[in-house]
Amino acid sequence: MAEAYPAYEERPRRRGRKVLVTLVVLLLLLVGLLVVADRVAAGVAERAIADQVKQEVAKQDAQSAPPKVDVGGFPFLTQVLDGRYERISIVLTDVRGSVEGNAVSVPRLDVDARNVRASLDTLRSGSGDVVAEKVDGTGTVTYDSLAALxxxxxLKLGEQNGKLAVTAPVDILGQKLTVTGTADVTVAKGNKVALRFNDLTAEGLPAVPLARTLLSNYAKGISIDVPLPELPFQLNVRKVEPRPExxxxxxxxxxxxINSAR
Incomplete structure (x- = not known):
């Protein structure tokens, strides 16, 4: 007669597998809850920083749409405990400032802050310092704003083959002509953009020295150092580049x- 021991051994194995499956499911649920909690906490911090960035922009006598903030790095909660964040990305849109009474429009300003120091109390209360070790910013100044300055x-400005192009009506020796040409664009001291129009032409320009002199004087008149509106976060201009936008x-x-002291 065959022994029945294997049947009794099978039941403990099945119970062991069920316990293991249950533990795995509980572990996955716990991890999921921790991830959700981590993202919720990051969202709270992002809203707090966005509010402080809004105040920082207002300090520069500028306006913008509500800032969009993204706190990088995972997990977020360990960064909170450490008081240091890998990266905070800030997007400002529809930024409007003024230079010498003229409105200057910056459709988008992207700011990337690295190694940001902020205590938990600062994020919770909104008071205290949020300091970034390094901040990089990229913004676009509209050609209409630049032309107004x-x-x-x-006069109209635009991009042509990677250079700043100009088109403008002029009156030279009683003739209404259209001036076209390009400019060299560089960074000048004091967060200014240096425009140098060295190669202007005008179809139908009279072939006399005085006409060429008048055209040259016009080029010198628009070859100026254009001041930019004060940028937030103490940003200093390093490079300018004409693009279609x-x-x-x-x-x-x-x-x-990157916050406003209160």
């Missing part, structure tokens, strides 16, 4: 607060 009726400005700063 040159203060020449009918506008004049793209690259700036950076180090060890600066």
């Amino acid at each position: 040159l203060d020449r009726p009918g 506008g004049l793209v400005v690259t700036a950076d700063a180090a060890n600066v607060p």
Whole structure:
């Protein structure tokens, strides 16, 4: 007669597998809850920082749409405990400032703050310092805003083959002509953009020295250092580049607060 021991051994094995499956499911649920809690906490911090960034923009006498903030790095909660965050990305849209009474429009300003120091109490209360070890910013100045600063009726700016192009009506020796050409664009001291129009032409320009002199004087008149509106986060302009969407400005700063002291 065969022994029945194997049947009795099977039941403990089945119970062991069920316990293991249950533990795995509980572990997955716990991990899921921790991830959700981590993201919820990150969302709270992002809203708190966005509120402080809004105040920082207002300090510069500028306006913008509500800032969008993204706290990078995972997990977030360990960064909270450490009081240091790998990266905080800030997007400002529809930024409007003024220079010498003229409105300057920046459709988008992207700010990337690295190694940000902020205590838990600062994030919770909104008071205290949020300091970034390094901040990089990229913004776009519209050509209409830039043209307004040159203060020449009918002058239009744009991009042509990677260079700043100009078109403008002029009156030379009684003739109404259209001036076209390009400019060299560089960064000048004091967060200014240096425009140098060295190669202007005008179809139908009279072939006399005086006409060429008048055209040259016009080029000198619009070859100026254009001041930019004060940028938030103490950003300093490092590079300017004409693109189809506008004049793209690259700036950076180090060890600066990204919130407004209260």
